[in-house]
Amino acid sequence: MKRQVPLVLVLLFGLFMIFQYFVPHESSEWVYEFLLDWIYIIGIFALALGIWSLYVVSVDKVKTRKHDWGYSYVTLAGLFGMILFGFTARHGDEWGWYLIFVACVLLTVIMSVQAMAARINKGLPLGLAGLFLLGAVLIAVFDDTWSFYFYTQEGLQSTMFRAFFDYIMMPILATIFSLLAFFIASAAYRAFRARNLLASLLLIAALIVMMRFFPYFGENVGEFIARVSSWLMNVPNLAAQRAIIIGVGLGIVATALKVILGIERGYMGKG
Amino acid sequence: MDFTTFLWTTFAAFVTLATFSFLYKDNPFYKFAEHLVVGVAAGYFVIILWHNGLVPNLFRRLADGDWYLLWLNSTMWWYLIPAILGALMWTRFSKRWSWVSRWPMGLYIGISTGVAIPLEMSNRVSKQLYATMIVNPQNPGIDWANFWGHGGFDLLDVASGFSQVLIFIGAVAALIYFFFSKAHTGIFGKAATFGIWILMIGFGASFGFTVMARISLFINRLQFIDQEWIQHAMNPENMVNGSHWPYQLVFWAMILVVVGYMVFELVQHFSSKGKAAPAE
Incomplete structure (x- = not known):
């Protein structure tokens, strides 16, 4: 079960995909496209493993106070900042409380990591993380100058997302x-x-x-x-x-x- | 250039200089830039794959279903299967259930390798062999009429029959060099020797080309610092509320940081040199 099923899956799908290449029929092409969609979707889900791994490695560096552990906060801030900017966008030119919201979310992440890393006195960073999270939630509920966009691509065009790409990542x-x-x-x-x-x-x-x-x-x-x-x-x-x-x-x-x-x-x- | 853009450009110049500082040695500015780009790039790909991958390929296809029925009433409900298989990949987080992640992995590997075999045979093997033997499909075979060049003797003519023959012999000889099931002796060995000559010329040419591409990028970064940053900082037409000094202030603050760090490093360098001197 643990090893045989994947071996059978590889054999069956591998042989099928080789075989279908030589069948010039639209049903064969449809199955080909369909299965390519499948592995594309599975591949995207697998990306979460990589992101989780990056998060765990960064948190672990802070926890064990490894060499250059302080820079892990920079990595986590970059990661969560970019994800946040990609899912949010302003409605117009008004900034409102948007940047304070972003700061609250990033501080929540940093304080959570700090709480995980702390051996004693975990209460203070945990309390601060809760406070910042509450602030972020309140701003998200009451500030109407910006919104979350999970289903449409406004986030890709948002000022901060593009600025992070143009002025940080590319240079x-x-x-x-x-x-x-x-x-x-x-x-x-x-x-x-x-x-x-x-x-x-x-x-x-x-x-x-x-x-x-x-x-x-x-x-x-x-x-x-x-x-x-x-x-x-x-x-x-x-x-x-x-x-x-x-x-x-x-x-x-x-x-x-x-x-x-x-x-x-x-x-x-x-x- | 408006002031906000100038601030972003200043930050871009800062991370550019911070990255270049690695040429001297590993230092805090380089580490900052390195760790920042790892996080930002990971976040960028999360967003790109979400918006350009998951939304059109999965969420929109299940959009006509109802969430409280777990989208089973969607007309394309079968797209739930890769989603479930994808979610099974996350069992890698659990030591007890991590073996389940082999199922989607098996499916993924099976489909990928199955697709790869005919495509690789076609694109990397058959088409390359075809192009090596038949350089010009309109006029297949060796161009004997222009063997030594079009319009006279010219060995540098890349379309001449001589070049066609050299490409064919060179490719075959290089393949012979990679064939280790027969000892490289006699004529076979001579062909392998010619193959390694061709390979070394190819590696040299590719190396030179790569170096030039990197140098072009280097020049581009210097042009960015000069044209996008310094010139805009010095341009008196750039103003905030009728004043140019904010641009100057940001620019000189950056210069101060760079020069300050260089002085700090020099002091560290000379003080550590003094300490390292052997005491006799």
Whole structure:
């Protein structure tokens, strides 16, 4: 029951989905779309596991006073703040008590975590959490400048949700990706020393592609390097990428077959 | 730029500089930005998947049912099944019942792998093999008429017959290099050696391309700090109630924080250097 049922489910649905690919009938396509909807919905429910895990790890860091535990509050504030902004929106330009409501909810979360983390005197943070929660509920009931929107997408367009996305999430993510330029360059310095033919090929190809947009070469040299770079990207690089893609494809198919036939059972975990 | 937007832009510049500060070393500003983005990104995906996933795919389909009948009277009641299976995933929270979560997991894995096999065979294997052998579907086969290039000898012509042959031989040789069931000796070994040459050139070209993409992003972040933040802070046309000083105040406060932290770090650095000196 604990292990056989999932194995049978994987085998049946796996074989069915392979089979239906070769049946060009609209009923087959309908079932295909229908089952894809199913796994999409199941996948979204599974996201809650990830969010819960993030919450537990953050609370645990505060509880056990691990290194840098204070930053867990920043993570929790970001998480709950974003969720709150995504489900609420103002009716017009008036702010009303909206920001105080958000502050009350975030303080409720922080005080609850504080109460869980406290070994003695849990009463004070618990009382404060209750007080802030009461404040948040009262504002939600009586302040009519904003509302909750669970069923429609007003929250996605709300000022705070967009501001958090545009001015916090995107700048940090873009900067983290741009940081990789420096780390790749330092890694390349160590890895790219032309010690043999293969390393030299790697180095020369990389340098030519990197010099493609160097503006100080002049027209003739610049054009020649651009052509060599284009040839490298479209001929040898294409051949190498093709081989890798074909290898990856065969690897995915082999692994998928192992999963369907019950040889690979890692997805079931322990127990 | 209005003052509220400028405040948000200042915060964006702050988190940008905080993230860049990792190039010096791990520090409180970087940790703040790192922990903040983890929480905000997780919250963002919760909202996106709720509004763009659950609402249209589940809630709207069950909307004609009644909640007190658990939506069983909905015309699309069968969408309750994935919802129940999804909810069963949450049994992972319980040590006793966590095995139940394997049922939806089994369904999910079964459908995903079943979909993947024909699609991967088609997209990653068959179509790539086809494109390697038949470069131009309108004119299949090697372009012998333009083998050395269109309009004269030109080895850098990516559409020439020579390039077509090189792509084919290169792909086959690289695949031979990945084939370990036969010893890489004799002609097979020579083909594998040519394959690794092609792979190294490909890796080098991809590496160079990736570096340039990252550098473009880096330039974009610097442009953001210059054009979106500093220039708006210095532009006297930006005013709050007829005065430009609030913009200046916010800007210089930020600069003070950055310079203050740099001075603090320098002092720490030199004081720890003094302490670390061996006492003889």
